[in-house]
Amino acid sequence: MKALLIGEYREGKLLESTYELLGFADQLGVETAMLMVGSEAPLPAYGGTLYLADAATCDEYNPDLHKKMILEAVQKENPDYIVFLHSSYGWDLAPRVAAALTAAQVSEVIACVDGSFEVGCCNAKMRRTVKTSTAKTVVTIQAGAFPILQPGGSPIVQKLAASGGAALEFVGYEPAEKKDVDLAKAEVIVSAGRGVGKKDNIPTIAALAKALGGELGASRPVVDAEWVSHSHQVGTTGQTVSPKLYVACGISGAIQHLAGMKKSDFIIAINKDKDAPIGEIADVLVVADVMQFVPALTAKLAR
DSSP states (O other): OOOEEOOOOOOOOOTTHHHHHHHHHHHHHEEEEEEEEEOSSSSOBBOSSEEEEEEHHOOOOHHHHHHHHHHHHHHHHSEEEEEESHHHHHHHHHHHHHHHHOOOEEEEEEEETTTTEEEETTTEEEEEEEOOOOSEEEEEOOOTOOOOOOOBBBOOOEEEESSSSSSSSOOOOOOOOOOOOGGGGGGGEEEEEEGSSGGGHHHHHHHHHTTOOOOOEEOOHHHHHSOOGGGGGHHHHHHBBOOOOEEEEEEOOOOHHHHHHHTSEEEEEEEOTTTTTGGTSSSSEESSSSSHHHHHHHHHHHH
C-alpha cells in the first residue's frame, strides 16, 4: 500500500504541518511519496521520492495546474491514497483530484483504524468510521489530529513542470482580519467551556487567566453562545495554540478543540466529569465543579 502526500509551501516557506502527513501515513502503515509546489530551499527532511514543482512558474496555488501535476504523479506512483492537509489548499484541491480519478473522498480524518478512517459527526459530538470501496481514495486530514513526524534524510527529487494554461491566476495572500487577542503568541491560556454554566461566569475564568499572566480562551459552544468574541476561540475553527500552560475549564474535549490545543506543553483540565475526553490528553485532571474550584485557585494565587 502506498500514499502520495501533498505537502504545502506558503510564501516560500515549508509549512511544518506537512510533517503531519507523514504522521498519518505512519499510523496507516503505508509507503509514501510526496508532492509539493514550492522551491528547493528548504526541502523537507524526508528520504523518499519528492515530486517538486517550482512555485515561481506555476504559482503556490493554481487548481488547474496543480491538479494536472498531482495526476501525473499518481500515474507514476499508482498510490492507494492521495492525502492532503484539511487546509484551504487541501479542501479546494482534493475534490478536484477525486473527481478526476473517480475516487472516493474522505474529508477531515481524525484517526485511522485497520484501514478505515474516523471522522467527526453530529457537530463533533460523535465519531463515525468510514471505509471506501474505490481503488484509490482521496483523504484530507484534520489539523493537529496526527503527530508531526520528521524522518530526516534528503529527498530524491523529481522535477515536475506545469503545462498548458489555467483559468485562474494566483495574485497573493490577503492578511487575516486582526484579532482582539493573538492566542498563538500566549504562553498561558485559560479557556472557558460550556461547563462554566453561563455568560456571567466568564469573568471568573478571565480572572484566573489574569492571575496566571495569561490570556482568556474559549471553546466553540461558548463563542457560538456569544459569551466571548470569536478571537478567543481555540480549535480548528478558531486558533491553533501551543502555550506552555493550557487550563481547560469546563471543556469536555470535542476533537476540534483538542486538535487546536493538544500541542500545549502542559495541560490542566478542570471538569466535574472524570470521564470527559479531555482527560485523555491532560497532564492533570481536576475533578471538581469549575465555579467552585477556579475562584479558590485564583484567590490562592493572589496571596
